[in-house]
Structure formats: structure tokens, C-alpha cells
Amino acid sequence: MTSTIVRPYGDTTGDGMVQLSFTLPVPHSKRAEGAAQQLANKMGMDPALVVHAKPMGPGFTFFVVYGRVNHLVDVDKVEVVERDYPLLTPKEVNAAIKRALRRRLVVIGACIGTDAHTVGIDAILNIKGFAGEKGLEYYREIKVVNLGAQVSVPQLVDRAVSERADAVLVSQVVTQRDAHLLNTREMAAAFSEAFPRERRPVLVVGGPRFDEAMAPDLGVDRIFGRGTTPGEVASYLVHRIGAAR
Amino acid sequence: MMLNDSMYGILFRDINPVRTFVDQRFSRQVHARAGIIINTGEDNYLTTADAVEAAHTVTTSQLLNEYFAKEAGLEDWQLGLGHAFEIDPAVPESFRLELAHALLARELFPKAPLKWMPPTRHMTGDVFRGYLLDGFFNLVGAMTGQGILLVGMMTEAVVTPWLSDRDLALQNVRYVLDAAGGLHEDFRPAPDGLVATRARQVLGETIDLLDRIADEGLLDAIADGTFGLMRRPADGGRGLDGVARKAPEYFNPATDLLEEGR
Numbered sequence: 057m058t059s060t061i062v063r064p065y066g067d068t069t070g071d072g073m074v075q076l077s078f079t080l081p082v083p084h085s086k087r088a089e090g091a092a093q094q095l096a097n098k099m100g101m102d103p104a105l106v107v108h109a110k111p112m113g114p115g116f117t118f119f120v121v122y123g124r125v126n127h128l129v130d131v132d133k134v135e136v137v138e139r140d141y142p143l144l145t146p147k148e149v150n151a152a153i154k155r156a157l158r159r160r161l162v163v164i165g166a167c168i169g170t171d172a173h174t175v176g177i178d179a180i181l182n183i184k185g186f187a188g189e190k191g192l193e194y195y196r197e198i199k200v201v202n203l204g205a206q207v208s209v210p211q212l213v214d215r216a217v218s219e220r221a222d223a224v225l226v227s228q229v230v231t232q233r234d235a236h237l238l239n240t241r242e243m244a245a246a247f248s249e250a251f252p253r254e255r256r257p258v259l260v261v262g263g264p265r266f267d268e269a270m271a272p273d274l275g276v277d278r279i280f281g282r283g284t285t286p287g288e289v290a291s292y293l294v295h296r297i298g299a300a301r
Numbered sequence: 302m303m304l305n306d307s308m309y310g311i312l313f314r315d316i317n318p319v320r321t322f323v324d325q326r327f328s329r330q331v332h333a334r335a336g337i338i339i340n341t342g343e344d345n346y347l348t349t350a351d352a353v354e355a356a357h358t359v360t361t362s363q364l365l366n367e368y369f370a371k372e373a374g375l376e377d378w379q380l381g382l383g384h385a386f387e388i389d390p391a392v393p394e395s396f397r398l399e400l401a402h403a404l405l406a407r408e409l410f411p412k413a414p415l416k417w418m419p420p421t422r423h424m425t426g427d428v429f430r431g432y433l434l435d436g437f438f439n440l441v442g443a444m445t446g447q448g449i450l451l452v453g454m455m456t457e458a459v460v461t462p463w464l465s466d467r468d469l470a471l472q473n474v475r476y477v478l479d480a481a482g483g484l485h486e487d488f489r490p491a492p493d494g495l496v497a498t499r500a501r502q503v504l505g506e507t508i509d510l511l512d513r514i515a516d517e518g519l520l521d522a523i524a525d526g527t528f529g530l531m532r533r534p535a536d537g538g539r540g541l542d543g544v545a546r547k548a549p550e551y552f553n554p555a556t557d558l559l560e561e562g563r
């Protein structure tokens with residue numbers, strides 16, 4: 057029987073070893089190294105070995121610390137957002153859309169705000185796709201309108217209205233000053249204002265730094281994190297339109 | 302140094318193509334007059350298109366940017382033509398392919414400083430692996446004498462770089478340049494080896510693409526998604542309403558002064 061309680065694995069089972077790096081705003085000295093060790097101790101590393109300390113300019117020092125933690129995690133008690141819809145093949149997605157809508161599903165994609173990183177939205181939408189799966193453009197029953205980068209929220213709403221979008225996909229990679237969270241909230245608010253509740257398109261955001269559990273808080277229907285594939289997004293959209301009708 | 306590209310605004314900012322060519326020409330004339338080095342944006346094509354398949358579009362765009370730059374009065378030393386280290390590291394021989402592309406740019410534009418951009422697309426969040434990738438990027442830069450070497454961050458796609466990320470990234474650059482900075486003097490790829498063959502292949506594809514552009518016209522090629530897979534029709538994009546045919550009486554004292562000043 058495998059225990060569901062785990063601790064970190066360095067070199068041998070149960071050794072609890074972790075590594076940590078950080079910077080302290082102090083010049084390098086023996087005292088600075090002691091401070092680094094104390095911080096690691098307070099974080100639960102005991103013993104904590106300061107294996108590297110390097111001055112960076114006159115007022116900062118960079119540390120690498122190795123050490124043991126005695127914390128335990130019960131894997132069975134960890135809560136995550138699990139996929140709550142069946143994963144479909146492109147063929148099944150096309151058939152489900154035909155059945156539910158009797159027309160093509162319209163998806164609009166964009167990077168909003170000043171974010172110019174289209175890598176995420178392109179991975180999901182472009183035919184080329186991601187991780188060996190073709191993007192939504194490949195699906196016969198999905199009409200994709202990819203607006204690209206630096207789209208303003210009003211532009212996005214206007215286009216969603218004129219295209220009669222069923223779903224709006226927004227990618228946010230830049231997280232400076234929480235831009236991804238602010239932009240997402242602004243977008244969700246604009247859609248709530250422009251559409252009655254039951255006619256609002258499904259709002260989906262994606263990006264490497266989102267917490268997938270934050271969807272209700274941000275006012276969107278779903279958040280997809282790092283490593284999401286086009287098939288997962290397509291399956292989710294089908295699940296949503298199926299549930300709504 | 303300033304960013305200036307004949308087509309970037311069209312492709313990545315959806316500005317009307319005609320307007321972009323007109324505005325960017327004026328901008329280039331100002332740069333020429335002021336003695337500022339320009340940085341062109343070919344590296345961005347590889348963030349949307351595949352770095353191996355689309356290598357020839359980078360070279361094509363570099364040649365176009367060189368042409369437009371010279372036309373506006375810029376000199377070779379001002380041409381920071383862009384390219385990037387964006388091949389998927391899972392592709393076999395990816396480092397040799399990168400080297401081939403970088404060397405092709407270096408030899409096509411021997412007097413230009415060239416702008417060499419670090420990997421972004423295949424930086425995964427594994428900062429340790431990313432640090433190694435940045436080291437290989439720096440090595441290609443050293444081996445091909447790239448004049449403007451941008452500094453890759455191990456935390457690309459993770460956080461806005463921390464102080465320690467910047468310090469480590471600079472150590473990476475310094476180590477490679479101190480250890481191998483003169484390597485371009487010794488490095489001559491075998492004439493029929495993979496590097497030289499690949500460079501010739503990309504150059505051949507570039508010439509084919511330029512022939513096609515010469516036939517159908519640059520605006521149509523842009524509309525077809527030739528660069529960065531972005532389709533931008535000549536009558537689309539922002540700022541179209543500001544485009545008008547020059548009247549016979551058209552007079553722009555700034556342009557006249559800039560053209561006289563050459």
C-alpha cells in the first residue's frame with residue numbers, strides 16, 4: 057500500500073531536502089550569510105546550508121540554500137480544479153456542435169491590454185496547435201476569429217457582438233503589476249454590461265500565471281493554466297453549450 | 302538605438318500596411334539624420350511562425366528592411382537587423398540550425414551590427430534548463446559576432462526578471478563572451494556540412510520568396526500571411542482613414558528637408 061503522505065525527495069526516500077534561492081538587500085558578509093540561514097530556518101528548513109552567497113552590487117547578496125524540511129503533505133487532501141467534462145476528439149466536438157447548434161460555433165480570441173504575447177492564444181487557435189493537437193481553426197464546426205495582440209476591451213466586445221460570438225478566449229501572459237488580473241476583471245465587467253446574463257458569450261481566459269480556481273472571483277467562466285491543449289478548450293466549450301441548451 | 306521596422310506595425314499591431322510604409326519611411330529618415338541605430342523586428346516572426354519552417358521569411362524581411370533603410374538614407378552601421386534563437390530545442394541538431402541561421406545573417410550583412418534575440422517560446426518555467434538554453438544562445442552570438450546581443454532571462458515566462466535573474470543572466474553572457482568571445486575567428490563551417498548546407502537552403506528559399514514577392518507585389522504577399530503567418534490586407538488595419546493619395550500640390554517641408562540633408 058502506498059502512503060498518500062509525502063515529503064520532498066532529494067537523494068533518498070524521506071530525506072525532505074529542498075533548495076531555495078533568494079536575495080537579501082544587504083552587502084555580503086558573514087553576518088549576511090547568517091541572516092540567510094536564519095531566514096531559511098524560519099521557513100522550516102532545518103538544517104539549512106547556505107551553499108552559495110554572491111554580492112550583487114554594493115547593497116545586495118544572492119543566496120542558494122539547501123536544507124531539510126519536516127513538513128508533510130497528504131496528497132489525497134489536496135484540492136485542485138479537476139477537469140469536470142469529458143475530453144472529446146475533434147470529430148466528436150464537431151458532431152456535438154452540429155447537434156446542439158445546427159450552425160458553427162463562433163469563437164473570438166485575443167490578447168487584451170498591452171500584452172503582445174500571442175503564443176498562448178495561437179497555440180489554442182492556430183491550425184498548427186500545441187502539444188501535437190491541432191488548434192480550434194482545424195475544427196470544421198468552429199469559426200475562429202483571432203484578433204491577435206493588444207486588442208482593447210471595447211474592440212473585443214464590439215467584435216463579439218458583430219460576430220455573434222458563442223465564446224471569447226483571452227490570453228494573458230504579462231503579469232507585471234497584476235495586469236493579467238486587472239485586464240481580466242475589466243473584460244468580464246464589460247461583457248456583463250454589454251450582454252444580458254443568458255446571452256453573454258462563454259468567457260475563458262488562459263495564461264501561465266493564473267490560478268485556475270479564481271474564475272468566479274475574476275468574473276469569467278473558466279481559467280486555463282499552463283500546458284492546456286486545444287482539445288481541452290474545445291471539449292470545455294462543447295460541454296458549456298450543451299449544458300446551456 | 303531605437304526600434305524601427307518597415308513591416309512590424311502591419312504584422313503585429315494591425316496598422317494599415319500603406320500607412321505603415323509611409324510613416325516608417327519618415328521615421329527612418331529621422332533616424333538617418335540623427336545617426337541612431339535601428340533595431341528591426343524579424344525576431345517576432347518566430348514567436349508566431351515556426352523557427353525552422355519560417356527561417357527564410359526572416360532573411361527575406363532582413364533584405365527588405367535593409368533595402369528600405371538604405372533608401373531612407375541609413376548606413377550599414379545603423380542596421381540592427383533582427384533575428385532570434387527560437388528553434389524548439391527538441392528538434393534534432395537545433396543548435397547547428399540556429400548557428401546556420403545566425404551565420405547566414407552575419408555573412409549577408411557583414412557591416413551591420415545585427416540584433417540577436419534570446420529564446421522566449423521554448424522557455425518553459427524550468428529556470429535551470431532555460432539558463433542552459435540562454436548559454437547556447439550566447440554561444441551562437443559569440444561564434445557569429447552578433448553586435449547587439451540581448452540578454453536572455455532564465456525566468457522568461459515566469460516573472461518579470463528579479464535582480465538575481467538579471468545578475469545571473471549577465472554572468473552567463475560574461476562567461477560565454479570571456480570564454481569564447483573570439484571564437485568567430487576560428488570557426489569556419491565545413492563547406493558541405495550541415496551548417497553551410499542549411500544556410501544555403503535558407504538563402505535559396507529566400508530568393509524564391511523574393512521572386513514571388515516581385516511577381517505579386519509586397520502588399521499582396523503581406524496580405525497572404527507570408528510574414529509571421531499574419532494576414533494583413535492593404536485595405537485593412539488601423540489608421541486606414543488617415544491614408545490619402547498625394548495631391549499635386551502636396552507639400553511637406555519636413556520630408557523635403559530630410560531628403561536634402563542626405
